[in-house]
Amino acid sequence: MEQSIHIFVTSDIHGYVLPLTYANNEKADLGLAKTAALIKENMSNNLNTFLIDNGDLIQGTPLTYYHAKTEQSDVNPMVHVLNELNYDAAIVGNHEFNYGLPYLYKTIEESKLPWLSANIVHQGSEKPVFGQPYVIKTFECGIKVALLGLTTQYIPNWENPNHIKGLSFLDAVETAKKWVPYLRSKSDVMIVSYHGGFERDLRTGKPTEMLTKENQAYQLCMEVEGIDVLLTGHQHRLLEGEVNGATIIMPGTQGTELGYVEINVHGEGDSWKVKKKEAKLISVSDYEPDQQVLDLIQPYESETQKWLDQALGQVDGDMTITDPMLTRLADHPFIEFINKVQMEAAGVDISSTALFDDHSKGFSEHITMRDIVSNYVYPNTLKVIEITGRDMKDALERSASYFSVNEEGDPIINPAFSIPKPQHYNYDMWEGIHYVIDLAKPIGHRIVSLMNKGKPIENDSLYEVVMNNYRAGGGGDYPMFKGKRVVKDIPIDMSELMANYILKRGTIQATCDHNWRVEISSFF
The missing domain is CATH 3.90.780.10 (5'-Nucleotidase, C-terminal domain)
Structure with missing residues (x-):
């Protein structure tokens, strides 16, 4: 029996919901409101869907800054949108820490979805700070898809020490080597969502930056066996393709593109095998912003514009x-x-x-x-x-x-x-x-x-x-x-x-x- 799994991913939204630039309020082909229209259309046309945000969601615009500094009694506007769109999971990005741990914890508590990061742990232990390092989603047909969350380990080199006090950031590759075999034994499809980018050229393998371990996506593909799909971000690039058998995608920034991976599997009961995978980027430029998201964000946006x-x-x-x-x-x-x-x-x-x-x-x-x-x-x-x-x-x-x-x-x-x-x-x-x-x-x-x-x-x-x-x-x-x-x-x-x-x-x-x-x- 043939089945298809449909993975949708956003990354590095950086607080953009409305299709505009805040410097002059001019229209722009970006933002979660446009992405939402694209998500809804594609998810309604497909069974077996998995919707993921790959991090750097809650910081980057006056909307998110104003909420963090003045309106914290309300639900985080970005989480409000993700809740409404029924996201399955979100990954902790480096900019999630910019407003401090109390704000981040509050944001996660307001979320109807889990926030994942297997390599951010409490100091002196291997216990993940944000609860669970992974999720496994079982579809009606019986296919089990595992999702492991990872975050760039370079955060202590940037972040205010008070914002990450008591946390340790483990090597993303070593963490994946620990979790991927375990999750492979419990699932049919293995997805890693890594808020980090590629440190080497995808074709030649030559370094494209200093190998500081800020970005380790290429190393993940080459050294961690069993990854079917690697979702990436952090570098704000538009990438789709395959590296050493792992299908990879990076959907840019600010919601200009939606990442999509289709996985074809064959089998029955408890026996399913991945037969084909294809990744592609879908632009939001041809879509009108989703009215439900516009209505939801309007009260936040109105106060933000007055402040601006x-x-x-x-x-x-x-x-x-x-x-x-x-x-x-x-x-x-x-x-x-x-x-x-x-x-x-x-x-x-x-x-x-x-x-x-x-x-x-x-x-x-x-x-x-x-x-x-x-x-x-x-x-x-x-x-x-x-x-x-x-x-x-x-x-x-x-x-x-x-x-x-x-x-x-x-x-x-x-x-x-x-x-x-x-x-x-x-x-x-x-x-x-x-x-x-x-x-x-x-x-x-x-x-x-x-x-x-x-x-x-x-x-x-x-x-x-x-x-x-x-x-x-x-x-x-x-x-x-x-x-x-x-x-x-x-x-x-x-x-x-x-x-x-x-x-x-x-x-x-x-x-x-x-x-x-x-x-x-x-x-x-």
């Missing part, structure tokens, strides 16, 4: 960003503003920050809360850490590697910062020091001038620097910051710090002291 339109102050001068590349090549008033906010909050005179993506537009004349959250998209807090001059130079060299030079001698983005996903947030710009990046020099030797208060930075001298908690923990391949003495912890979100800074002044000045620049001294 709050007037905060105005700009004297020009803080707009017209070209993100130019903003990263020379000091810019908007970047200087963020660093000023950080330095005032921390009480230090050296700061670093990043332009997180190419969608940031800076500030126009009149500033609202919408402007802040559309430019500063992460719920970062700040830390002041003590570093040496050598640490500072190493960090600047890491940032300088963001650039390559094309055949015409023009600066371009180093593919290491754009493949497999854009990593603009890993290029930092500093205030309180003076430095020059020379792109004619080889990577690792590009900082040709580095001064503080008119004097060269000394390798062994100590400096107090404020930066976001992600970078202070070494996130983004900045190991020189990891484990440094924390002088001060500022546990207030940057969005709030920026809003308070503007409210205090009413009008902020667009200033730029040109303390750094990128140049090309010679080429060829």
Whole structure:
């Protein structure tokens, strides 16, 4: 007897429900409301369905930020949608921890579905923190499908330590080696849903990034026997195919695509064998948003939009960003503003920050809360850490590697910062020091001038620097910051710090002291 199993997966939704961008409320082909229409159509046409979210669900938009910070008495809006759509399970992603453990526990308690992660355990034990590491779904025909949840183990390198206190993050591959054989013995089909991505090229096996174990999907395919389907995410890529016999899929981000895997099985009773598997991505672009989801999310969205339109102050001068590349090549008033906010909050005179993506537009004349959250998209807090001059130079060299030079001698983005996903947030710009990046020099030797208060930075001298908690923990391949003495912890979100800074002044000045620049001294 032939049967088909239909797996549907979303991943890295990051708080997007409505088909719009919050910076300007313009329509966009994304969000769970559109995905819901696609899910409903496909699930109504098929028996034996399994609906899974692969993590990074509850953080990423003003909708989710506003709920986490002001409206926690209500059910989490993202969980409300998943409950309504009858999801079978969700995987814990790294951004699920951004608002702290109490908020995450509350979110899970409100869910009608289990949250899975076999490799996040209580310190000193192998007991999974979130209850169950897997689920087994038995269909009417008798086929049993096992789903194991895994999460990138690299979270301690990014997350605020207070948000993961008492937790251990085990190696995802070693955890899978433990659970997959056990689950294979109890099921006919084995699915692993891993909130992590691919560390190697799917065709050649060559490394595509530093092998830090942030992403281990390729290793899972190669080293863990018995995986029929591997659902992936974290990297926001669009992938479908097969690696070493495992069918793989990654459905991008923000609900632009729904991942779908069809598994054909043959058998009867207690004996079923997988005969064929096929993965494909289905775009939401041709679908209208589901009205039921729109109605459900409207009360949350209404309050969020009111909050976003709050007037905060105005700009004297020009803080707009017209070209993100130019903003990263020379000091810019908007970047200087963020660093000023950080330095005032921390009480230090050296700061670093990043332009997180190419969608940031800076500030126009009149500033609202919408402007802040559309430019500063992460719920970062700040830390002041003590570093040496050598640490500072190493960090600047890491940032300088963001650039390559094309055949015409023009600066371009180093593919290491754009493949497999854009990593603009890993290029930092500093205030309180003076430095020059020379792109004619080889990577690792590009900082040709580095001064503080008119004097060269000394390798062994100590400096107090404020930066976001992600970078202070070494996130983004900045190991020189990891484990440094924390002088001060500022546990207030940057969005709030920026809003308070503007409210205090009413009008902020667009200033730029040109303390750094990128140049090309010679080429060829």
